[in-house]
Amino acid sequence: MMPNQSLSFEQGNPISYQDQNDFHHLPDKPEEACGVFGLYAPEEDVAKLTYFGLYALQHRGQESAGIATFEGDQVYCYKDMGLVSQVFNNDILRKLPGTLAVGHTRYSTTGSSLKVNAQPALAKTRLGTLALAHNGNLVNTVELRQELTKRGVNFNTTTDSEMIALAIASEVDSGKDWLKAAISAFELCTGAYSLVIGTPEGLMGVRDTNGIRPLVIGTLNEGTTRYVLASETCGLDIIGAEYLRDVEPGELVWITEDGLASFHWAQKPARKLCIFEMIYFARPDSLMHDETLYSYRLRLGEQLAVESYVEADLVMGVPDSGVPAAIGFSRKSGVPYGEGLIKNRYVGRTFIQPTQHMRESGIRMKLNTLKDVLTGKRVIIVDDSIVRGTTSRKIVKALRDAGATEVHMRISSPPVTHPCFYGIDTDTQDQLIAATKSVKDIEKQIGVDSLAYLSWEGMLKVTGENPNSFCSACFTGDYPISIPEDVKRSKLILENAKI
Ligand code: SF4
DSSP: OOTTOEEEOOOSOOOOGGGSOOTTTSOSSOBOOEEEEEEEOTTSOHHHHHHHHHHHTGGGOOSEEEEEEEETTEEEEEEEESOHHHHOOHHHHHTOOOSEEEEEEEOOSSSOSOGGGOSSEEEEETTEEEEEEEEEEESOHHHHHHHHHHTTOOOSSSOHHHHHHHHHHHHHHTTOOHHHHHHHHHHHOOEEEEEEEEOSSOEEEEEOTTOOSOOEEEEESTTSOEEEEESSTHHHHTTTOEEEEEOOTTEEEEEETTEEEEEEOOSSOOOOEEHHIIIIISOTTSEETTEEHHHHHHHHHHHHHHHHOOOOSEEEEOTTTTHHHHHHHHHHHOOOBOOOEEEOTTOOOOOSOOOHHHHHTOSTTTEEEOHHHHTTOEEEEEESOOSSSHHHHHHHHHHHHTTOSEEEEEESSOOOOSOOOSSOBOOOGGGOHHHHSOHHHHHHHHTOSEEEEOOHHHHHHTTTSOGGGEEOHHHHOOOSSOOOHHHHHHHOGGGGGGO
């Protein structure tokens, strides 16, 4: 292979999920967009460590996975549709040698669910190939595409992530070095982006001006200058790396043989971490603001009990994400905690249609009830959020079928009334049950005796942080990064009249 040539070996044909039956594709929870991972560690098997990092970040995207490694100027990349454990095996990992690696797990929020859109995105430059892994969403893709087209750039995919990679490549090819090129490219990009970028010279970690999506730095092997980047700290823990700190909003870290250098490139950085990362998306064992999200979610439940106590015999969570808040609710209210729903932990995405009878029996593929626990009980069921309400209705019916005499639902976040434009798939506004219905109407629709949501103030208070340091736009419509009109129109269906 000549220097600067990149090797990309791929298998199988693109699978268009849109062509498949979508029974299991319509989410009743917001879906996380992506997980990113990278490390610089010449003495280590970087592909294998990246594999395990991605394995820990699997919850952030289950459609495709990819790893790119760098050995000098040579880039090796493998990506395909599927879970991390389905995409990679030992033979493939052995063919990914190098000193640094970039990894990605994807759930599509822009661009179709096709193999060609899997990441890392590769772009060739005069300084060699770059490999980019992106979590988030740009909101100015139309403008950016026009700008890049003007520069003669050709696109291979429909993703905003490729646009960022090509913007950097275009700046490099105009004569800049990697750092200057990247910073110039970020100035063209508006929206949410946490990036891990591999180059033949070193590894970059970047967060957008508002730090909407998380990105953390860890050290591998104490006393060395080997660094790891990951969307969440659970991606560090799995490979034995120590959490060092977060990449700051508007910061670029540049990791090379000489260690880590930091550049604060944004003019007016602000802290606007997505609050939904803390409520639901990120793993409960991940650290944010120096504590596990499990602890934060316990406090959400305690606050929920303060705000919306109701007499009952049993409080339980919707597994798994509602469980910490249910335990917190129980501790604060004194209502005994118990389990009444058991989750099948081995259910993946399936495109095999359940039978009509199975559909009518509701949610049983994923959750089943404990009849002897529930019979004759007044139950409080705690969940982290309601999006469409379809799953909630099935859960309530299953609890009643199992003998619960009263079902009270408590939600450890406020009503989701607005869609996300920053990398989370929350449907269009008309699909969000709380955007069109009052709490009383939702109560009726999902069939509960009572329904209460956590207040917006309560949700922010228990962070223990400055309430202004979060994005909570899906609860308020107050978007921290302004959204171009054409992008707004695509999702804010109910508010189009006002736009
Ligand atoms: S709109 Fe909601 S889901 Fe999107 S970044 Fe803001 S808080 Fe997170």
